[in-house]
Structures are given as C-alpha cells and as structure tokens.
Amino acid sequence: MNAPAPASWQLFRNPAGQWCLEADGALHERVAVARAFPISAPEESVCVLDADGHELLWIDDLTALDEARRGRVEAALTAREFTPVIDAILHISSISTPSRWTVRTDRGITDLLLPGEEALQRVGARSILVADADGVQYLIRDTGALDRASRKFLERFL
C-alpha cells in the first residue's frame, strides 16, 4: 500500500461547515485531517481520511505546502484536535490523587482534575501526556522547559 498522492487536491469547508477534499476530480465530504506524529513531530506528516477512516491524502511535510493550503490544513487540524499544551502548573490542590491542578496552557488558564498518578504518561524522553478525569489530554511538551515551581509540582506525581 503506497501513500495516496493525488495529482491535484483541494481542501475546503463546505457551506454546512464540513471539511471536504477534492482529489483528482473526486469529491469527498466530511473528511478528517490528522497528524501522524502530533507529539514527536507535529509539523511533519499529516493525513486526510474519509468518513470511513480510509486514507485519501498523505502530506509528508506540512511546511512544504503553500501558504493558502497550509492555512486550511491547519484550520482543519485545529477544528479536530484538542490537546492543550501546558506551559506552567500554577497550583495543585493536594499531593495525593485525585488532585485538582490549575494550569496555564496555550489555550489559557484552566483547571483539570488528575484522577491518579497513572494519568501522567511519558511520551518519548521529555514529553508527558496528562489525561484528566474527563478524558481530555493535556500535553507537557518538554518537562525541562517548565519553570521551577511547575517542575516541583510535577515531581510529586512522577
């Protein structure tokens, strides 16, 4: 199975607000755009899948696209992804779980409830995925880049 590489393609949003892909003349509605390595290499590979989950388009390198296309792909990605990136942990309610954390993310300051220590999962060498009690996943991209206070909070749970 090779990566599908249509000669021409266009990603757009139809009037109903659904993302559509026109590839080599064929129209696919309600497509989904997903990153292959959202944590380890978010800018690299992106994939467009149809409503049944079959692959329609494979983009090797997001940065190689022209501005307009890239903008639309990123818009489609933002519409689907929700992984706030934690910049700092401002406060924790207790050092035993469940623990309520106040965090500053790239999407603003919010609260999350950490159900247990196993909700912190290491991904790769430096990243940590935080799954809160509601199933939303937050990402700490680089534990080394956190400020001292945040690192101290985090160490209590790792």
Add this chain to the structure above:
Amino acid sequence: MSDPNLKVVASVKAADRTAVLSTAVPNTAVRDVDAWSRAAQSRLAADEVLLAVAETDLDAARRFAPGAVALTTSRLLSLSVVNRRVRVIGEWPLREGALTLGDHAGVATLDWRAGNALLARWEFRLGLQPAAQGLLDAWHRWREGDHAARSAQCRSCGVEVSVSVSVCETCAEDEQPPSTLTLFRLWRFARPYKSRLLLGFVLTLVATAATLVPPYLTKPLMDKLLIPYQNGQDLDKELVSLYMLGLLAAALVGWALGWARTYVLARVSERIGADLRTATFEHLLNQSVSYFGSKRTGDLMARIGVETDRINVFLSLHLLDFATDILMIAMTALVLFSINPWLALVTLLPLPIIGYLIHVVRDRLRRGFERADRIWSEVTNVLADTIPGIRVVKAFAQEGREAERFRAANRHNLEINDRVNKVWSMFAPSVTLLTEIGLLVVWAFGIWQVSNDEITVGTLAAFIAYIGRFYTRLDSMSRIVSHTQKAAAGAKRIFDILDHQSNVPEPAHPRPLAKVEGRIQLDGVSFRYGNRQVIRNLYLDIKPGEMIGVVGHSGSGKSTLVNLVCRFHDASEGAVRVDGIDVRELAVADYRRHIGLVLQEPFLFFGTIAENIAYGRPDATRPEIVAAARAANAHEFIMRLPHGYDSLVGERGQSLSGGERQRVSIARALLIDPRILILDEATSSVDSTTEKAIQAALDNLVRGRTTIAIAHRLSTLRRADRLVVLDRGEMVETGTHDELMARRGAYYALHQAQARQAEMLLEDGAGGIGLGGSGPDGLNRDGLNRGVAAAPGGGT
C-alpha cells in the same frame, strides 16, 4: 566371580573398594553414573564400546538395591552389587532382543524381550528414568546403525544433554542451603569500589576513635576538677574550659566524620546494589525461553527487586554498624585495659555470655527467617497469578476464592512471623538485662576498689561512661545476626540466577553472519523437553524464499519446531543449519536479527505505536515506520487514533483490539526486513474479517522471505509452497495442498474436519471460520474453495 578389572573401578580406594561403591551407588539422592560407567568400562571386550549406562535402584522383589544396566556396542550388561562387590549378573547379546521402557505408579520398568519371552527386567524409581530413556535412545540409535558413543551425559543424573552443558536443567535446579559465606561472593560487585571502601573504613576508624574521647575526659574532670573542688580547692576555670572545648571538639569531629563515613559507604553500597540488580537482569535476559517457562514471574521479580534491596540495606546500614561496633568494642577494651586491667576484666565478663546467647538464638532465627521468606514469595505469587489473570478470576466469579488464598498466605506469613518474633522479642530484652547486670557488677567491683584506694573515683566514672556505650553496642551487634541471615538468604537467591548457565550458550568463537540467503535445513533434529520427546528425527530442507506451512494437532511439536529454528532451544540431537551453518556456531543475537517473528498473542511494550513498530530497529526514521505500518495494513487504524503514531499502547496505554495489535506486530517484523520469517498461529486469535486484513498484511510480509508458518486454521496457509504435517513430533506428510489432498492421509483428515466444522457454523448462520465454499467474502475463501474443490477430484 572374581574380577581383576574391578581394581580399576574403585582404584581410588583399593583397600575399601566396596565402601566406595556402596557410598557412590546408594539409595540416597547422590547419584554417580560415573562409578557405574567405570565398572562397566572395565568389563568391555577389546573392540567393544560403552554406549550408555543407566542406574537402577530396585531388585526383582522390588526391594531397594543398587544396580545398573549398561549398553555396549555388542551386549547389554546387568550390573549389581553382590556381597559388596560389583558383579555382572547377566549379559545379553544385542542382536536377539528388543528394549522397552514403561512406568506405573512411580516405578519405571525397562524390559529386554526376545519375541514374547521376557529375558530381563530392571525396575527403578522414576527419578532414574531420564538415564534409562537415554539408554533406550542409545539402543534405538544402535539399531539404526549408529555405533558411536555419545559422551555427553548429565554428570548428575545421566540423561543426555547437548554437548555444550555438563549438567541437565533438572539437576541444575537442585537447592543448596543458604550459607553466610554466600555474602563473600558479593565481593565481585564490591571490587570496582575498592578505594572508596577503604576510605570509608578509615573514616569509620577515626570517627569511632573520636567518639571514645569524651568518656576518657571524664576521668580528669572528676579527679582533677570536681573532687578537689568538693574537697575545698578552687575550680581551675582555664582547665574547665579546656576540657569543655575538648568535649565539644570531639563531638564535632565525631559528627563530621560519622557523616562523611555514612555518606561514602552508603553511596558505595547503593552502587553495588544497582550493579547487582543490573547484572542479574542482564543475566536473566540471556536465559533461554524455557527458563522463563519454569520460573514464576512473581518470584523472579521479588528476587531482583526485594532481595537486591535487602542486600543493599544490609551493606549500607547493618554491615557498617557492625564494623563500627567491632571497632568500638576493640578500642574500648584497649582503653579500659590501659586504665585498669582488673576492672576491665570484670567489665568484659558478660561478653562471652552474650556471645553464647546469640549463638543459640541464631539457628532458630535463621530457620524462622528462611521460612518467612518463602511464605513471603507465596504472598507475591498470589498477586502475580491473580493480577494478570484478573479477567479469568472475574469471569468465573472467583474473587472470593482469590481473596481467601491471599488471606491464607498472609495468615501463614503472620503465623511464621509471630513465631520468629517470639524468639526475637525475648532475645533483645535478655541482652539488655545482661547489660544491666554487667553494670551492676562494675559498680560493685568499682566501689570495692575505690574503698580500697586502688582506683580513683574518676577512673570508675570513666568506666561507667564507657560501659554505657559498650553495652548498647553489644545490643545492636546482636541484631546483626538476623540481618546477616536475611542478606545471606537474599544473596543466595540472587546467585541462583547469576549462576544459572543459559542452555542456549553463546559459542566461544562465533562465526560472522553478514548476509543471510535464507536456506534452512533441519538435519535429523530431535528435541527432548525434560524426559519427554517432543521432536523426533526431523529432516527438512527449506529453500531460500520458500514458504513452508506446518500443520498438525496441538501438541504435535509445531511450536517446538519454530523454537528450534529461532534457537530458543537447542536441538538434543541433529542440527539446525542456516545457509549451511549450524546455528549453534552463530552468535545468538546476530542470528536472531535475521528472524522476524509474529506470534499468536502479539506483545506490545508500553510506549507509543511508533516506538513499538521500531522495537527491532530503534534508529528507523518516521517515513520508514509509516511505510512498514502501511504494508502491515495498520496505517489507517493508527491514523484514526487520537494521537496517531504517538498514541500510547501496551499496559496502561490505549487499548487495541487483537487484530490491531497483530498488525502492529507485523509492521514491527516488516521493519527489520528479516530474511527468515516465523508466523506462529498469527491469525488464530482473531475473527475471519480481521483475519482478512491481517492476511493481506502477511502476504506483504511473506514476499521474498523464507517463511515457516504454523497455523491451526488451514486457510492461512493457502500461499504456502509446501506443507508439512507433524504428528507427535514426527513428520508424517509433506507436499503441496493438492498433493496432500490427493493422498487422503493425515492432512486430508485435518482438512475435512475443518471443512465440516465450517459448514456447521455456516448452517448455524454464525458466519465462517474461513472454510467451506459458498461464503460471500471472496478473498479469504478462494484458496479454500480451491482446496475443497480439489479434494474429490484428487481423491478419486
């Protein structure tokens, strides 16, 4: 029957040769095949060669009596001890009979028959059966014309072993009681830290000396300051401040040195513990697969985790304390004697009594702690059984039973510890009582001496000050006993692992293996597991790029065959050759690098999907990983996961279905691009729709590689170039699907059975198992349609 050759047999102790034999050939557990071999050897004719010897331990009336059977190139000899001498009590030419081995109710019987007549019968307990099996095998080989002696017999029980090891696995496991001496073997791990250990010792010495200064100063404080002051003299303020400063300085120096010593030695022992743990784990990883099959996970985990930690604590805390105590006692004794020998003698009087007390309690404690240890692993084993099997436990609603098992183990643990604590709790106060009595004696003797003006009050005060430290040290020293015993037991359990030689040994001079063509030859391969013959005399030549399907009932030896090719085991006889090279001559890891393995229950490690796919080649690039996933039909389902290739899987991770896990494991095998591919029931744990997806992935994987595929479901093997049918470890048929169907043999029977089963399922409307014609999903079925269609045509 007099026999001059017998001298050779027992030449070790010519004067007392029967004693040699009666101790060496006993009813006890100590067996010595060598003694019988020597005895038999000495009776051979010039051109005769000894092939095998098996011990027996029962006579014709089934009473315990030493004896042996020896097989030579021309005769079968029966040896026994008559009137304290080894005699040949019977011999039979090999041409005229047949040897059979059977067992019933714990007694094995070796029969030598000619036609219907029983010529001889040897009986022995089952423990000796492996050697008898070896003898039987040797006889079989002799009958087939192989007259060469196989020299490799287990030194302990006589069962044949592969040439590379001298003791078979069963004997290697025999337990030995833990000895404190085991602890000295830890030196191997301490050696790299020699200089730091020496530094720690010097620090200990000086720190201990520093703590001895304050009591020494009590003497002049009393005699030169306090008593003269009480007698009306003025207090010498300068001297007071000097002594006070001295006391402070000693305390400070003692504190600083004590801190430095503890820090240095604790660091070293932490490193020794870590080295020990790593070494044990690395050694464990090099053990063969069968080793892990015979050990319980909970037990191994406890050994590496708990025992190394216990040794660590022992080294960093208890041993250090003990060394300090010894030094303290020795130095104190020295000081005391230098002040006043008589009082010193009285002070040291309780020492031997305490020593005796320790000795008495020591044995009882050791046994207690050993039992407590065993019970503790029982507790962990309940955990290790129950947690992985939790679904079975819940499905059968046996939570109560498991809880009861745990409670019972725990209660057992409690009882044992209660018993140990009874001795222990009595022990410590007894030591304290003795020290109090000792103090009393010193006071009494001291007062008497002071009244006789033999010593000053200051001397007595110094003694009392010393003695306080002295006896508390004795008290803590007595605790070292239990800690030492515990650490020794732990060290023994660790060295059990470290001493176990892998039965898949690395060759001393491995042959380099750069490129593999993929030709696999099984050359008369047999494999015995314990005393069970699993594979018998298998010959198979697989060409590079050929796909072989292995079929057979469960227990027919299919998985063992694959394990032999992967070198998870070594063949008992014969050889597995890859590109003409015996796999035993290759470095194990070097060879396995060329093998891709897809198992029935794919195991994924905790980590991301990308990491799991790249497990065999951590340096793979992302495009390579994606390409492998595409070829394995896994790419699309991975992209549907919320984090794509960065999704976590394995324990605690994203749960994947069986088919998805299988496709990830196929991608893993694809990525290393192996020349040899092993598919062990790769599709049997999934439904037929999923099988379709996996089958397509497997077809990509198989292309151009030498493949051995095991499948219960024959449909999986439709692409195989050749099928091999195994039954009870023997190859009964080989050929293509059509040929085998035409032959109407074992394969035909298997196929018909599955076809019937599939039809029944179809009639039930349950959808196919992947067999039997008219199903709607074409891809999976076409191979089988061909098979079913070929059956009647080929058969008639």
